[in-house]
Amino acid sequence: xxxxxxxxxxxxxxxxxxxxxxxxxxxxxxxxxxxxxxxxxxxxxxxxxxxxxxxxxxxxxxxxxxxxxxxxxxxxxxxxxxxxxxxxxxxxxxxxxxxxxxxxxxxxxxxxxxxxxxxxxxxxxxxxxxxxxxxxxxxxxxxxxxxxxxxxxxxxxxxxxxxxxxxxxxxxxxxxxxxxxxxxxxxxxxxxxxxxxxxxxxxxxxxxxxxxxxxxxxxxxxxxxxxxxxxxxxxxxxxxxxxxxxxxxxxxxxxxxxxxxxxx
Numbered sequence: 001x002x003x004x005x006x007x008x009x010x011x012x013x014x015x016x017x018x019x020x021x022x023x024x025x026x027x028x029x030x031x032x033x034x035x036x037x038x039x040x041x042x043x044x045x046x047x048x049x050x051x052x053x054x055x056x057x058x059x060x061x062x063x064x065x066x067x068x069x070x071x072x073x074x075x076x077x078x079x080x081x082x083x084x085x086x087x088x089x090x091x092x093x094x095x096x097x098x099x100x101x102x103x104x105x106x107x108x109x110x111x112x113x114x115x116x117x118x119x120x121x122x123x124x125x126x127x128x129x130x131x132x133x134x135x136x137x138x139x140x141x142x143x144x145x146x147x148x149x150x151x152x153x154x155x156x157x158x159x160x161x162x163x164x165x166x167x168x169x170x171x172x173x174x175x176x177x178x179x180x181x182x183x184x185x186x187x188x189x190x191x192x193x194x195x196x197x198x199x200x201x202x203x204x205x206x207x208x209x210x211x212x213x214x215x216x217x218x219x220x221x222x223x224x225x226x227x228x229x230x231x232x233x234x235x236x237x238x239x240x241x242x243x244x245x246x247x248x249x250x251x252x253x254x255x256x257x258x259x260x261x262x263x264x
Contacts, residue, residue: 004190004199010049010077012190013203016163016170017116020052024059026244027111027146030228030261035142040064043109043138045101046118049078050094054086057094066109068097102131110140114147120207123183125218128210132222136264145224145262149212152255156184156209161255168192177209184209212260219262228261 004012031039040062044053047067056065069075075096083091097105101114112135122128135145154161156179161172171189178184186205191198210218216227231247232240244259 001200002197004202006073006077007081008192009199009202010074010081012168012170012192013188014049014051016165016168016190017188018051020055022242023052023113023115024055026259027113027144030146031111031144034144034263039110039144041109041111041140042066043068043105043107043112045112045114045135046116047078047096048074048116049082050075050096051078051082052113052115053094054078054082054090057086057090061089061093063093064109065094066097066105066107067095068099068101070098070100072098102127102134104134105138108138108140108143110143112139112143112145114145117148117150117205117207119147120205120210123181123208125214129218129222132219132224132262136223136262139264141264143264145219145264147215147260147262148257149210149215149260150255150257151209151211152253154254156182167194182209183207212258215260219260224262224264226263228263230259230261232256232258 028038042053042056042065044050044067047053047069050067053065053067057063075098079096083094086094119131122131139145156177158174158177163170169191173187173189174184175187176185184207186207187201188203189198189200190202212229219227228246229248230244231250233243233245235241
C-alpha cells in the first residue's frame with residue numbers, strides 16, 4: 001500500500017472536504033440573524049490544521065480564534081502551511097491548542113464549531129452530553145454553537161462513493177455498519193491523476209453515526225436553550241445549492257449534509 005506524503009495528505013483533504021469560506025459566511029449570517037451583529041471570536045473544536053481559524057482572524061483586526069485538537073500532526077502541518085501565511089498581527093490573534101475538547105478552558109468564545117462530523121467520535125451518549133456541556137460553558141452569553149452532520153438513505157450502507165476532482169479522485173468508504181449500535185467505520189482514500197497512485201485508508205473514522213434528532217435531544221439535555229436545524233436548498237436540477245435555511249420538516253434523500261445550531 002502506497003504511503004501518502006504528509007503535505008499531500010492534508011492538501012487533498014482540505015481541497016476535497018472543507019470549504020471554510022462557505023462555513024464562515026454561514027456562521028456570520030446566522031449569528032447576525034440571532035444577535036443583530038457579527039461575531040468576533042471563534043473556537044474551532046477538533047480543529048486539525050486550523051485552516052478555518054486562520055481564515056477567521058483575517059476578517060478584521062478585532063477577530064480572535066482558537067483551534068483545539070489532540071493530534072500534533074495536523075497542528076504541525078497547519079502552523080507551517082496556514083499560520084505561517086498570516087501577518088504578525090493576525091498571528092497574535094490566533095492560537096493553536098494541542099489538547100482535549102473535553103477540557104475546561106480559561107476563555108469564552110462567541111462561536112464554537114465542531115465540524116467535519118468529528119464529534120461522532122463520542123460513541124457514548126453520556127460523553128457526548130458532557131462534551132456539549134463543556135461547549136456551553138465555553139460560550140459567551142451571546143454565543144452560538146454550530147455542528148455539521150450528514151445522513152440519508154445511503155449513509156449507513158456499506159459502499160464506496162467516488163468523486164472526481166481536477167487532480168485527484170476522492171473515495172468515501174463506508175466499510176462497516178452495526179445496526180445494533182449505530183457504530184460505523186469510514187475511510188477516505190485518494191488517487192492522484194498525475195501518477196495514478198491510489199492511497200488507501202488515508203483517514204480512518206471509527207464513529208457512532210448520530211442522527212439530527214439524537215443530537216438535538218443531547219444538546220437540550222446539556223442545557224442549551226434552543227436548537228436550530230437547517231436544510232440545504234436545491235437548484236433547478238434538484239442538486240444542493242449550498243444555501244442553508246432554518247427548517248423543522250423535510251424529506252429524506254439518498255445523501256445530505258447540513259448544519260445544527262444551538263443557543264446557550
